[in-house]
Amino acid sequence: MRKRRAFGKWIFLVLMLVVLYLPILILAVYSFTDATQIGQIRGFSLQNYVTLFTTESLRNMIGGTLLLAFGSAAIATVLGTTGAIGAFYSKGRVGRAISTMNQVPVVNADVVTGFSICILLVVAFHISKDTYIPLVIGHVTLCAPFVFLSVMPKIRQMDPSLYEAALDLGATPAKALRQVVIPQLVPGIVSGFGLAVTLSLDDYFIATYTKPATFDTISTYVVNATKGAQTTIKTALWALSTVIFAVVILVVAGMNYHTARADRAREKAEKEGRAE
Template sequence: MKGKKIIAKAYLWLVLLVLYAPIAFIVIFSFTEAKSLGNWTGISTQLYQNLFNGSMQNASGLMSAVKNTLLIALAASTMATLLGTVAAIGIYHLHGRKRGVMTFLNNIPMINPDIITGVSLFLLFVFLGISQGYLTVILAHITFCTPYVVLNVMPKLRQMNPNIYEAALDLGATPSQALRKVLVPALRPGMISGFILAFTMSLDDFAVTFFTRGTIGLDTLSTYIYADARKGGLTPELKPLMSIIFLIILVVLLAINIRQSKQQQTKS
């Protein structure tokens, strides 16, 4: 048993090592000044300084890409959470064929590869004559984010006692009070995890943004990196930026999971 455990552990760490090698590579080379990845010219925090005081080439381009990424993700995931939560409540109360149709439609954006979602929405905006920009990107992100919110809220509806909402109404609450004081608190954990998932999916998206951003020069971090890499030279300040993003994600995810496992422990 012991030998098996050692082999198992070794395997896990080996896979992790390979999985993290490129990320570690970015983080390590964010602490040197060299222009291209893989050139080591001594330890320096120059790139971090450049990033923060804006003394880099095309600083405004990168900064507006970061701002756009965050704004689009925030707008799209907020809208997706609202739309998805209302939709989940509706779908939960549907039966038979109607429910089947909604579940099927809700699955399509999740099964569709990004490029199909991107191309199809591009054609939609062309067809309707809508000029592409922030609005179309946000609408496109809402499209592929909402199904995940629905899926995260659904289990909370199943766990909820359906009579509580009715009881609140019977006891004189207005529908909006019942919604705010009964329904939303019960669904909140699902809404939050749906929101986080939608937010990260939007942050990470490349293909859908690429096809729906139009020609007004709107860049998110992904499209900025793509254009940058195609031009040949990757902006060196992307390394510290990515390292910082990586650190934030690491801390947030670990915090969420440690909190969850603590809650589970106190429950059991």
């Protein structure tokens, strides 16, 4: 009886995985054929991949999305990290005010964030969308709060006397910050940056309301392409989905390998520590 139930649990988990992955996998299989619709049975073909990497509009859109993601994530990381350090040490009202403002884009719907930035910059202040300024500001506003949130816990965990010690030993505050404080925050900064990149890559709404008409991110491009009827583009996007899926698998596997190794190293160090 007990065993049967345990078995049922695993069946449920496997079923959930199948549901989650089946659409992506079906698309991946069909991306290697010249079928124009799934369900058709056709021969093997790499045409979709050729189209994906040779069509100019597709290449520009992929490059633009990546540039936007890494660029705005970099800005967001600098702002969010310095903001978190500043907010933590300005105790009281100022610190609380920064944390509260930081929370707004986090809980807000992306539609509202994107629309309000468009209203401010484009409608009220007449900044042309073609300058890319509204788009970059929109994406930095989307990402920076999450960098702030992932750096903050690391600042809380930090030993406050280290900074004092650095000052006592003659470091200037700027140097103490650079050489003592920041290095301890690196894990939080790195995960904040990664988070910022993924948020920007996945965004549709902020981009729609702030981007130049001639520029597309993956999301805006795909949404427009599904409205059109161009089948070569449609099936080339299946190839794109497959490429992204492969990249995600590689990154996640790499991350897991990394943490597993770090865990093992820590266990080993602990054992040796006990032995002494």
